[in-house]
Amino acid sequence: MRDLSSLVIALDPKAFKARKISGFLPESSLQELARDATVLEAAQVEVTLQLDKERWYVSGQVSSKVEVKCSRCLDPFAMELVVPVDREYVVGPDVGRRMGEVEVIEELVYLEDGQFSVLRMAEEELIISLPMIPLCREDCAGLCPGCGAELNREPCRCEVKTDDSPFSILKGRVSGKQ
Ligand SMILES: [Zn+2]
Ligand SMILES: [Zn+2]
Known part of the structure; x- marks a missing residue:
């Protein structure tokens, strides 16, 4: 297994048309990903x-x-995290952005210097794949907003406080009128 963390490939159409990249990125190299999550294992890249039509x-x-x-x-x-990768790169400056237009039709990555970093690509893919709202399990009961009880492990303690609730005072007033 090859450590890919410092692998930067110059995208040169004269040098090659296709090439396979397989190996790993050690946990210590995944510093961008580590900002959003605790990295437990080295990343695998395959x-x-x-190259096709520039x-x-x-x-x-x-x-x-x-x-x-x-x-x-x-x-x-x-x-x-198992992320399918499907990206397109163009070597050169982002013409659309330079003209002040917003690129909406195609998901292209512009590499001004033509240097393709495996680490950067892999980290971007892994970060995008992180869930916006992570759930330990689909039916996680979470914390009670009232008493703060961890509902996966303990019962809600809100009912104990019923006597102090505005609802019971209201009840008392209603019964007092009768
Ligand atoms: Zn949970
Ligand atoms: Zn509660």
Whole structure:
């Protein structure tokens, strides 16, 4: 297995048309990903780089294992990230952006210097694949907004306080009128 963390490929159509990239990125190299999640395992990279009509296509898979926090119960949990990669690169400046237009039709990545970094591509793919609202499990009960009980492990304590609630005062007033 090859360490790809410092692999930067010059996208030169004269040098090659296609090439396979396979290896790993050690946990310590995944610093961008580490901002959003705790990296538990080195990332595995298995992609093909191909040239077709001045466009470079990167396809294959990137995977890793991270720990994130459940957005409901706030418990950390581990999850496997297996991300299919399908990207297009163009060497040169982003003409659309330079003209002040917004590129909406195609998802293209412009590489001004033509230097393709495997680490950068892999980290971007892994970060995009992180869930916006991580859940430790589909039916996580989370925390009670009233008493803060961790509902996966303990019962809600809200009912104990019923006597102090505005609802019971209202009840008392109603019964007092009768
Ligand atoms: Zn949870
Ligand atoms: Zn409660």
